[in-house]
Amino acid sequence: MVSSSVVSAYADPVDDKLVIDGQEMITRAPAPEGHPFKEVLSGWLFREPETRELEADSFQNSGMLYVERGQEIWNTVEGSKGKSCASCHNDAAESMKGISAHYPKWDADAKRPINIELQIDKCRTQNMGAEAYKFDAPEQKALTTFIKYQSLGAPVKLDLKQGEMQSWWDRGKKEYYTRTGQLNLACASCHEASMGKHIRADHLSQGQANGFPTYRLKQADMVSLHNRLRGCIRDTRAEMPKPFSDELMALEVYVTWRGTGLSVETPAVRQ
């Protein structure tokens, strides 16, 4: 084991099928037009066998605990209006099915794209008389995980024709190729130019967003997409943008689009 990790050869993503509770996930999809790759690949294909197995088995996947917690929150009354999410949306298995495969989505009120976290805050503040969650509050991660889980298996597809989604995509693309920090690296340096190679112990994937929030073994906790993006930017020795800032929302739009056609895998398991 030691010798194999010292001299780690180029390792291809595995040729394996991800089946969760009898449903096969799309882990390889033909790339949309204008994409640098021919095929988009789920991060699951780049992980070690033990990690892959954890995601394939819902009983072993610790992310499922957050789905359960999210369901409790869904049914809990909060705020001045005496409502829960369920008061308006009833059974999430029906009302939320497939929805998060199409986020971020244009929000005409905010005049910017919003993700599930921000949609939750919108309903909490406008429809429940409750406060917006603090970034990465355990409740925010659990509820987001629960809502995304209702789309498990659904292929990611954004509608770039809504509002000004296209110009946010353009901005996100520019950011993706912009080098940051003292180490002078762009997202593309690691997830495009070096995809499939090892950086230290990590097998570099395409950096796809379809599994978020993901359960990370290293942290033994759910990790939100903006937390992950901030971590990658920090590793270039740059200042981190604020969660839900224009900068990160544009990047989320573009990065999510790069995974067009992959199944929503929430809660994915990563190392």
Added chain:
Amino acid sequence: MNLAGILVAASAAAMCGSVAFAAEIAPTDVKFEDYAVNASLTGVAGNAEEGAKVFADRKLGNCLACHENKAMPKQLFQGNVGPSLDGVADRWSPAQLRAIVSDSKKVFGPETVMPGFYSLEVGINVRKDLVGKTVLSAQQVEDVVAYLATLKE
């Protein structure tokens, strides 16, 4: 950070450097000729043993993040974003290695993934406490170059 900011920070760093070490060449004054840097950055000979430490240290060179090196079999998790450095001294002269480590973009072109370790041509939004600073000091570069020069097959 904008370009003007980078330039101000760079010249401030250069001035500090020239006060502290008379013979040290500032990052902005390093002369690249034919993909090589002929002059020592410090005038002090590199120490290969120190260089090996800088090479492996995750907070300094962290070269193993991207390069395999059979001469360090005890170091786990060697990456392969760049080529293996086994026998690298057979392929490159010390002056060329100094150029590659100081600012790989001057040798491999602007698209290379390898960071510049003694360069102030860096990315945007550099972490505040690192603005105007290079990843390695001039002497650490000399030490790493001395270490690389021992990697012969």
